[in-house]
Amino acid sequence: MDELAIIERLKEIFARAGRDSDSHLKVGIGDDAAFFTPRATGVAVATDLLTEGVHFNRQWSDLYAIGRKATAANLADIFAMGVPPGYLLVAVAFDPADRESIFELAQGIADECALIGARVIGGDLSRAESLTVSMTAIGEGDAVVTRSGAQVGDSLYLAALPGRSLLGLEQLRRDLVLDSESIAFHRSPKVEYRSFLDAAESATSLCDISDGILIDAASLARSSSLSIDLESEALRAHPAFAAIADVALALEMDPLQTVLTSGEEHGPLFTAPASWKGSKAWRIGTVKARAGSLLTLDGVAIEERGFSHF
Amino acid sequence: MDELAIIERLKEIFARAGRDSDSHLKVGIGDDAAFFTPRATGVAVATDLLTEGVHFNRQWSDLYAIGRKATAANLADIFAMGVPPGYLLVAVAFDPADRESIFELAQGIADECALIGARVIGGDLSRAESLTVSMTAIGEGDAVVTRSGAQVGDSLYLAALPGRSLLGLEQLRRDLVLDSESIAFHRSPKVEYRSFLDAAESATSLCDISDGILIDAASLARSSSLSIDLESEALRAHPAFAAIADVALALEMDPLQTVLTSGEEHGPLFTAPASWKGSKAWRIGTVKARAGSLLTLDGVAIEERGFSHF
Numbered sequence: 001m002d003e004l005a006i007i008e009r010l011k012e013i014f015a016r017a018g019r020d021s022d023s024h025l026k027v028g029i030g031d032d033a034a035f036f037t038p039r040a041t042g043v044a045v046a047t048d049l050l051t052e053g054v055h056f057n058r059q060w061s062d063l064y065a066i067g068r069k070a071t072a073a074n075l076a077d078i079f080a081m082g083v084p085p086g087y088l089l090v091a092v093a094f095d096p097a098d099r100e101s102i103f104e105l106a107q108g109i110a111d112e113c114a115l116i117g118a119r120v121i122g123g124d125l126s127r128a129e130s131l132t133v134s135m136t137a138i139g140e141g142d143a144v145v146t147r148s149g150a151q152v153g154d155s156l157y158l159a160a161l162p163g164r165s166l167l168g169l170e171q172l173r174r175d176l177v178l179d180s181e182s183i184a185f186h187r188s189p190k191v192e193y194r195s196f197l198d199a200a201e202s203a204t205s206l207c208d209i210s211d212g213i214l215i216d217a218a219s220l221a222r223s224s225s226l227s228i229d230l231e232s233e234a235l236r237a238h239p240a241f242a243a244i245a246d247v248a249l250a251l252e253m254d255p256l257q258t259v260l261t262s263g264e265e266h267g268p269l270f271t272a273p274a275s276w277k278g279s280k281a282w283r284i285g286t287v288k289a290r291a292g293s294l295l296t297l298d299g300v301a302i303e304e305r306g307f308s309h310f
Numbered sequence: 311m312d313e314l315a316i317i318e319r320l321k322e323i324f325a326r327a328g329r330d331s332d333s334h335l336k337v338g339i340g341d342d343a344a345f346f347t348p349r350a351t352g353v354a355v356a357t358d359l360l361t362e363g364v365h366f367n368r369q370w371s372d373l374y375a376i377g378r379k380a381t382a383a384n385l386a387d388i389f390a391m392g393v394p395p396g397y398l399l400v401a402v403a404f405d406p407a408d409r410e411s412i413f414e415l416a417q418g419i420a421d422e423c424a425l426i427g428a429r430v431i432g433g434d435l436s437r438a439e440s441l442t443v444s445m446t447a448i449g450e451g452d453a454v455v456t457r458s459g460a461q462v463g464d465s466l467y468l469a470a471l472p473g474r475s476l477l478g479l480e481q482l483r484r485d486l487v488l489d490s491e492s493i494a495f496h497r498s499p500k501v502e503y504r505s506f507l508d509a510a511e512s513a514t515s516l517c518d519i520s521d522g523i524l525i526d527a528a529s530l531a532r533s534s535s536l537s538i539d540l541e542s543e544a545l546r547a548h549p550a551f552a553a554i555a556d557v558a559l560a561l562e563m564d565p566l567q568t569v570l571t572s573g574e575e576h577g578p579l580f581t582a583p584a585s586w587k588g589s590k591a592w593r594i595g596t597v598k599a600r601a602g603s604l605l606t607l608d609g610v611a612i613e614e615r616g617f618s619h620f
Contacts, residue, residue, distance in 0.1 A: 026352065027456055030533070032390035032518055033356035033447075035454045042336065043353055045431075046343035047446050049401035051438040080342035091359035091444055121355075128361040134401055134444035136357050137343075144345045146337055208342055223340070 003125060006099060013106045014113075014120040025087075025121060034122035036087065044085075044139040046077035052130040060172045063101045065187040066133075067108020069264070072191045073210060074135040075118060076266040079193055080208035082200025083141035087121045088113060090135050093128035105133070108188075116193050150205040150224035150271040156217060156285035157278065159195035159267045161235070162209055163244035163255075166262035170251055179247045191266040198280050203270035212263040212306025217285065218295045220271060229296045230285040235259055238282050260297075261306045313435055316409060323416045324423075324430040335397075335431060344432035346397065354395075354449040356387035362440040370482045373411045375497040376443070377418020379574070382501045383520060384445040385428060386576040389503055390518035392510025393451035397431045398423060400445050403438035415443070418498075426503050455580075460515040460534035464581040466527060466595035467588065469505035471545070472519055473554035473565075476572035480561055489557045501576040508590050513580035522573040522616025527595065528605045530581060539606045540595040545569055548592050570607075571616045 011029050027035040048070065050056060056066045071088070078085035090109060094102055113119060118137070168186025171178060199206055205220050213230070221228040235241065235256060245255035271287050272278065293301035321339050337345040358380065360366060366376045381398070388395035400419060404412055423429060428447070478496025481488060509516055515530050523540070531538040545551065545566060555565035581597050582588065603611035 027354075027391070027454060031456050031458075032387045033354040033393075033449070033454075035352055035354045035391060035393075035451075037352045038348060042345055042347045043448075044337075044343040044345045045355075045397075045399060045446070045448065047357075047399040047401045047432065047434055047444065049403050049434050049436050049442065049444045051403045051436060051442060053439075054403070054437055077342045081337070081345060083343075083345075087355075089355060089357040089446060091357045093359050093361045093364070093442070122357065124357055124359050126359055126361060127364055128442075129363075132359065132361060132403070132438075132442050134357065134359045136355070136399060136446040138353075138355060139343070144337060144343075146341050148341075 006102065006125065009103060010106050013103065013110050016110060022119065028121045029123070034089070036121070038140045040140040041142045042140070042144070044078050044081045044083045044141065044144060045136060046074065047134065047136040048074045048077070050133045052132070061187045063104040064108040067105040068112040068188040070133050070135060071109045071112035072189055072266055073264065074137040075112070075116065075193065076191060076208040076210065078137045078139035079196035080206060080268065081139065081144040082197065082206060083139035083144055084116065084197065085118050085137040085139040087138040088118055088135060089122045090120050090133070091124035093126040093132040095129060096127050145200045145203050145206040147205050147207050147220050147223035150220055150226055150287045152226060152287055152289050153274055154204055154271040154287040155274045155283045156228055156271055156287065157199070157281040157283055158209065158269050159199065159281050160192055160265065161238040161240040161244065161259060162213060162262040162265040163248070163259045164262070165189060165264045166258055167244065167247045167251065170253065178250050182247055189265055195280060196268045198278070199268035199270045202272045202276050202278060204272060206268055206270040209265050209267050209269045210263055212261045213269065214260050214295065214302065215304050215306035216269050218304040220269065221294045225290060227288045227290050227294055227296065228285050229288055229299060232256055232298050234284045263306050316412065316435065319413060320416050323413065323420050326420060332429065338431045339433070344399070346431070348450045350450040351452045352450070352454070354388050354391045354393045354451065354454060355446060356384065357444065357446040358384045358387070360443045362442070371497045373414040374418040377415040378422040378498040380443050380445060381419045381422035382499055382576055383574065384447040385422070385426065385503065386501060386518040386520065388447045388449035389506035390516055390578065391449065391454040392507065392516060393449035393454055394426065394507065395428050395447040395449040397448040398428055398445060399432045400430055400443070401434035403436040403442040405439060406437050455510045455513050455516040457515050457517050457530050457533035460530055460536055460581040460597045462536060462597055462599050463584055464514055464597040465584045465593045466538055466579070466581055466597060467591040467593055468519065468577060468579050469509065469591050470502055470575065470577040471548040471550040471554065471569060472523060472572040472575040473558070473569045474572070475499060475574045476568055477554065477557045477561065480563065488560050492557055499575055505590060506578045508588070509578035509580045512582045512586050512588060514582060516578055516580040519575050519577050519579045520573060522571045523579065524570050524605065524612065525614050525616035526579050528614040530579065531604045535600060537598045537600045537604055537606065538595050539598055539609060542566055542608050544594045573616050
């Protein structure tokens with residue numbers, strides 16, 4: 001099977017996902033570039049590069065799960081601007097001897113795209129010794145919510161509480177199974193994409209929880225030139241905290257630290273006026289004027305730690 | 311130097327290239343995604359993934375040249391649609407111990423972008439054992455020229471004659487210097503970007519010569535469901551042929567095969583009506599109805615061989 005035959009099969013896999021007919025897509029897979037006419041006045045673009053051993057581990061996940069997870073991370077970057085992604089470019093470098101597994105990866109990408117009606121419209125194939133995946137997600141919208149709009153007095157909110165991805169990873173590292181749900185979640189997180197758009201309606205600043213609450217809250221604070229105080233009682237009161245704490249304690253991990261540092265979960269972390277009453281978000285902190293530390297937990301300075309890929 | 315400090319320095323390097331002020335760029339480097347309002351009714355996007363040992367060799371090129379070359383390849387994909395690229399996303403995975411070299415790479419990217427007023431507006435950084443670079447170029451235009459519009463009776467044209475990149479590569483492989491100009495060209499090709507837009511004004515089909523004349527002419531023929539006959543006399547009559555042939559013969563390489571298979575040169579290969587008189591393009595073949603082989607040379611079937619990265 002040569003490159004052209006691989007591309008034909010990939011086109012079939014990707015054709016099954018996405019919009020059935022799309023009059024805005026003028027040129028798709030197979031030319032020098034894809035070409036579309038945007039549905040809105042603005043276009044959001046974000047790129048991710050994932051390498052074996054850093055972003056994924058083929059001993060712990062199959063390529064289908066890796067495809068879903070990589071896609072989720074890239075789509076979430078666009079959702080985190082308050083805009084729905086519609087298109088994806090996918091570039092893959094892989095060992096040609098291992099080409100069947102590329103179709104598993106593609107199926108994972110296609111299935112994650114299908115959840116939100118996004119479509120792969122182009123990409124690149126190359127040989128390499130280890131697997132590398134690069135994705136670029138594209139969204140269309142008239143306006144976006146950035147990380148830099150938080151105001152003193154705003155509250156900090158999230159929708160889903162992180163924790164499960166780190167618990168799953170820790171079990172994979174220790175080669176034990178205490179809670180299969182969190183292992184499955186680490187391999188391929190179930191992302192509530194809609195929650196980003198709900199958040200964007202009221203958010204003054206917004207980002208995706210990709211590196212964990214501490215790193216991403218610090219990023220909002222830095223971009224907005226403010227401080228953020230996280231409230232441990234509010235975090236512990238989140239409806240999902242108890243189940244996460246149970247597994248964390250069984251693994252002899254600190255429940256609050258688990259929640260604060262688990263990454264690759266992909267949900268909205270955002271600021272909104274303290275008076276805001278969102279039904280699908282949970283208040284976990286307060287935006288304050290910058291005075292010393294970027295980030296505090298119950299008023300005490302806390303280090304930015306989490307799930308960085310660098 | 312941590313990730314944030316690296317990103318700050320990269321922002322400075324990229325800020326020096328590109329449009330001085332750009333009212334269409336609403337969100338640049340540093341948020342979850344970049345956001346812009348297109349200047350035209352359509353958007354062209356293309357992605358490339360380059361890995362060490364396949365697309366570049368750090369023993370033969372410094373990172374500045376690799377940055378220029380990678381950028382040229384990606385920008386040419388957008389130009390090959392007949393549209394000028396304005397924005398670039400760059401994702402890099404690299405060994406953190408080697409981070410100074412990332413700034414050399416970035417300077418190469420910025421300098422190549424500056425040639426055409428393009429700008430890096432976002433990206434991703436990750437650690438990895440070997441260097442991997444992924445780029446996504448974005449262009450804006452109201453219409454594009456695809457690979458699929460060639461008509462029976464059209465002629466095949468190119469602007470610059472390929473050959474030098476392969477001659478340069480061969481000297482690097484053999485560790486000798488017969489012609490330093492072609493070695494420099496292999497490390498970082500000088501692309502006549504404007505020639506793509508000139509070609510697009512009259513082209514019925516158009517692509518970039520990235521894999522070599524044979525592979526790319528076959529691609530035009532395949533996409534247009536036609537055959538293409540290349541004419542060796544026309545190729546030999548190109549003003550650049552003699553100089554390429556001299557170096558090829560000194561290296562005991564076949565001059566015509568060198569011209570037909572040299573890749574990574576990046577110039578327009580296109581079809582246009584036979585009656586067309588373009589001053590900056592050279593006629594090298596004829597589009598015929600499909601009868602057997604996709605590609606012929608002087609009427610004799612010829613295999614698609616060239617500079618594939620797969």
